[in-house]
Amino acid sequence: YGFGYGTWVFIGNETVIKVDPEVGRPGRFSHELAVTAMDIPGVATPNVIETGTLEGRAWVIMNRLDGSIGYNVWPGLDDKARQKLVTQLATALLNLQQFKPDASMLNATTENWGQHVRQSFNRALRAVDAIVPGRVISQSQGAFALWAEALEDRPRVLCHGDLWFGNILVNHQGELSGIIDFDRIALAPADYELDMLLRFWNYPWNFVPEQLEETYNDPLDTLLLKPFLELCQGDLSDEALNARLSALELVYRLNLVNRFGWNDQNAEMFDRVLAGDWAKGLI
The missing domain is CATH 3.30.200.20 (Phosphorylase Kinase; domain 1)
Incomplete structure (x- = not known):
């Protein structure tokens, strides 16, 4: 349970x-x-x-699928095994991108990606207007306006949308055996898949169970994200990719504040995102 x-x-x-x-x-x-x-x-x-x-x-x-949750296995893998696992996951994502689901069963309307992200931002900003300090609201509006210029439409593929070690299964040999929790799947530009991956890679301790927080108390090696970058960046420039991922991260942070309130940790997170180099290390 x-x-x-x-x-x-x-x-x-x-x-x-x-x-x-x-x-x-x-x-x-x-x-x-x-x-x-x-x-x-x-x-x-x-x-x-x-x-x-x-x-x-x-x-x-x-x-129920066989396998161990990824975050329980990762700490025991050596560098070679970790590289193999992320490469296997990137290959699995390539196959996922090629699957054609019944679009009517997907809740989010993403035909116009730029419009979808803008609407998500405006909705999230309105929800926290009375919670977040005015300075942060103004900075968020200015930063998003700049980043939104990069939200051009790209071909849509099926994206998992919530990829982190809690949603992958690994066998006793350290190999990828399953992917679970498709609650956030969407037909979206391929770079959307990097959103959750980068967030987890930067702050893994925020996602794993409490007993594993000390094990994951440092960001993961962003060089390991290279197979995902090669799969998802396409013809986007590094600057455009950073802007698109920054916009998504800002929306995510606003929604977190709406759910859990404003605190010092959130303030630090906003400073990190609004600094303008959210994808540093990835690109």
């Missing part, structure tokens, strides 16, 4: 049950259904067994 962000998760020997704690969202797990037929060679993904609602709450039952 455990919690995802906004999800109750019950893990059995052979199945996993996910329940939406909020009432009235019957299509909450349509993303999982959209990719249930996906086939990535050598890498398992969950198959939906059944979906439904109970007392107004959506639920989904999926098969």
